[in-house]
Amino acid sequence: MMLVKNIMTNDPITITPEATIMEAEKMLSINKIGRLLVEKNGKIIGMLTDGDIISEKNLDAPVSEFMSDDLIIINENSTVQQAAKKLSDNHIGGLPVFNDKDQLVGIVTSEDIVYGYLKDEEEEMEMEKKTITPESSAIYLSMTRSRDYEEYWLKKIEGYGYRGAITQTGASAEKLPIKLRESTTVAAIARGVISENSREKMAVSNAVKDAYSQLDLVNPGLGGGFKIAVVRGDGHVSVAIFGKFGHALVDGPEQLTVGTSVI
Numbered sequence: 001m002m003l004v005k006n007i008m009t010n011d012p013i014t015i016t017p018e019a020t021i022m023e024a025e026k027m028l029s030i031n032k033i034g035r036l037l038v039e040k041n042g043k044i045i046g047m048l049t050d051g052d053i054i055s056e057k058n059l060d061a062p063v064s065e066f067m068s069d070d071l072i073i074i075n076e077n078s079t080v081q082q083a084a085k086k087l088s089d090n091h092i093g094g095l096p097v098f099n100d101k102d103q104l105v106g107i108v109t110s111e112d113i114v115y116g117y118l119k120d121e122e123e124e125m126e127m128e129k130k131t132i133t134p135e136s137s138a139i140y141l142s143m144t145r146s147r148d149y150e151e152y153w154l155k156k157i158e159g160y161g162y163r164g165a166i167t168q169t170g171a172s173a174e175k176l177p178i179k180l181r182e183s184t185t186v187a188a189i190a191r192g193v194i195s196e197n198s199r200e201k202m203a204v205s206n207a208v209k210d211a212y213s214q215l216d217l218v219n220p221g222l223g224g225g226f227k228i229a230v231v232r233g234d235g236h237v238s239v240a241i242f243g244k245f246g247h248a249l250v251d252g253p254e255q256l257t258v259g260t261s262v263i
Helices: 021-031 080-090 110-128 134-142 147-159 176-190 198-218
Strands: 035-040 043-049 094-098 104-109 163-171 224-233 236-245 254-262
Touching: 021 035, 035 104, 043 094, 080 094, 080 110, 104 110, 110 134, 134 147, 134 163, 134 224, 134 236, 134 254, 147 163, 163 176, 176 198, 176 224, 176 236, 198 224, 198 236, 198 254
Parallel strands: none
Antiparallel strands: 035 043, 094 104, 163 224, 224 236, 236 254
16 A cells, blocks of 8 residues: 655755745746745744745735645655545645654645556556556546656557547636537547547537536536546546636636546
8 A cells, every 4th residue: 555655755845934925936936846835943834835826916925925824734654545535625735744753754745646546556557467447547647747647648548458538628617518528529539539420429428528517516607727538448438527617727626527428
């Protein structure tokens, strides 16, 4: 069982509450990260994310005015599944990691969780020669954070005899269902996941509808920006939708849903 200490980032970068937003932006940019832990007198008192300050125009404002001080932490010996649950339950993207002596030893993010699951599954597949399903393939593909990982998963999916495609779209609430269906269908046809006949296009449409209906239950009446993966295999097509609701991509928590349809 994989533990948080196996996937976390060691020696996380910290900033003081008195530092300015300009200083924070520089640290985030230089280190190519999305969050900073706020430290005062050797104690972690909060967290600042790029989303907290993305629209702030007063670059001389102190970090303390924008940081979240309601810290949710995790022990380094917790499982990756426990970390994923904490992130999901609290709609956050990162957790400070402490050891049994209450010392800060790292930070674990949603990206680390994805890569951790990927690594864990690869090790299991090597040892037990297990296969992955179209549903899990679509989930992994939708949650990729870079073009390299997209290509990696598309090739991996092909190795299992599946066909996959990925796209992204964003729209207002009233246009989002249509945009999701259109983008996914076009991408699926372009990558050879489906043909242009009406039965296969309807299967993709139904899978998108299944996934979107779950999103709409949680965030009714909101638009947003999403990454959509579609994978065909084992007689059906699976669609995973991953992204955020809100007027901008940083407004809301990340959501993930999966829909399927027989094809």
